Amino acid sequence: MSNFLLRLYIAGRSATSQRAQSNLYALRSLIGPEWRVEIVDVLSEPELAEQAGILATPTLSYEHPERPRRIIGDLSDAKRVVEFLGIEVKEKYA
């Protein structure tokens, strides 16, 4: 199950944080319902961000046990995001 977790680190309600969140929700339609999405606000949970070594927001983190990957930015280019994370786009959702 943990293989299918995307964690988005944001900072409060800033414009970019909100944009990244809505882009992420839109992106879920590309990758299928088995993916879980978690939002971490580094302003309210700084210790989580600290542990994960988050230097910038928005950062999308794919917590893969062997090959964790991270993307910085507002995730506006959904296809490239998915590609970088190495997630297979499900045909029926594409």
Added chain:
Amino acid sequence: MSSAAFPDNIDQAEIRFLVEKNADGIIVVDDEGVVLFANPACEAMFGRAPESLIGSPVGIPLVAGETTEITLHKPGGAQVEAEIRVVHTNWGRRPARLASIRDISARKAIEEQLRHASKMEAIGKLTAGIAHDFNNLLTVVLGNLELAQRQNEQEPLARILDNATRGARRAAVLTERLLAFSRRKPLEPKLINANVLVCGMSDLLRQTLGETITVQTVIADNLWPIEVDPTELETAILNLAVNARDAMPKGGEVIIETANTELDEAFAPLDAEVKPGPYVLISVTDTGTGMAPEVLRQVFEPFFTTKLDGRGTGLGLSQVYGFVKQSGGHVKLYSELNRGTTAKIYLPKADAKMAPHQTEYPDHRSGRLPVALPGEAVLVVEDDDDVRVYTVSSLRNLGYVVFEASDAAAAVQILKCEPSIRLLLTDLGLPGGMDGKALAMRAQSIRRDLQVLITTAYAGNVLIHEGRLDRGIDLLSKPFTLSALANRVRQMLDRYEPPNRTPGHILVVDDELLLRMMLVDALSDDGYRLEEAGSFAQALEKLDSIGGSLSGAVVDLGLPDQPGDLLVSAIRTIKPNIPIILTTGYSDRDTTKRFSADERIRILMKPFDPYLVVDALRRLEGQPPTSANLR
């Protein structure tokens, strides 16, 4: 890298120098998002040494389009707003990405300020528009209620009309505050010393804030003069103090400070509207609950309130904001949760050339006191024996015939038996269920022409602002001086003109039909002959036909076809001296200034009582004030 960009004599070290000295941060990350290189400029942005960044899995910057905005988080929680661009490159012969990072925090802060300022501006325009239309409607409502009250002789109906009037007046007070916020409220700026004003308020503040809150005033020496509307400044300070009180339900301390200060360029850019220069600072600090940043951003917006159960209208700070901005000043709030809040009002130092040797402030008049005319009678109602004895003897010394009572019931009895009484001077707080204001209303229902002066030891301004006082009722704040008492009593008694006049021919110009009808009703009640017009063009026609016999005019400044100003000029060319009453839904200092040279013009704010128009007309056409102490 093309060789054209780097001539042969530029070596590798020099190119590396460019990267190291670049003001923008440059980082290179590999395909996994791990940092391979960071230049020295990154240190200020990430709050970490470039070497320590190398090896961190920062992630792959993905930019759709040219740039994207991100937030960098320094250790300890500080943030930097940054704009990044990304190019594909190679690093150690492996594909990599180079991200160029620019700190845009300052630009974002200014953008945010501008955005906020324009939002406030937009809300202001909207508010002013609504308030303007509302004032027209309220004028009609209040005016017709007043007409009904005058024609009505049935007691139960009188009460109903009274209630309706009170409700409409409260609505009028709200619109007045909206106008204050939108900076459209006419101000009467006077040259004042803020220290005198602040000190003069300390009793009022102590009473308003209650016993659990201590008030401390810290006054600067040689405070510069300011030119502002003193009543509005008092209201602003009171509004801040009331907020301070509400932030300290268990008590605490309010500190009011004054100081001379220079706002320099470093402060000015924070707010596009602030001009650098000398300012007088008035700050109100509390030790209360403070506000979170989200709340702080919104507090000046009209109707924003954090007060529960309808205690707040959400217009207190809006008044402060509107007044200060309209006065060319600046207001800033600093707040920390559970520590307290400081509100700072900056008001521009008055021009030294205009500053007289001695600053003017009401109730500091000198010279001989105005005395009674033969036979003028006054009724004093006061439950505090000492105050009553003082007031009664002062008035007797001034030559008035004085009746006295210690409660409202006794006062009503006296009023019924003594028709010579022309003025009722009553304390606001009276024992026995009927307070000074209720007594005033009762008294005026017995005797329409009775003048009422209410004295109060506290919250004079609160009373005015939360329920406008009736026509013919004035407030005198305690403690009052003999000269204040003498002046106010004289002033009120002089309001009524002697009889024996022949009402003339009046032109009423307003595009609002209902409003015009109401004015016509009120004026014809008073014996005037009337002409009506709904536009500039119609008014000109009337002027052509009856101009010669015209003895006065009531003109709305906002006419549909031409500004009311033009009509004033047209009237003045035919009749240079007749009284003109200008009515306006919102006026600014310019309007007042524009007509200030013409002594035969009065400006009335909507909503107005139609009888105020009658009074103003009468006063303009009547005798000059008999006392030199009149305004």
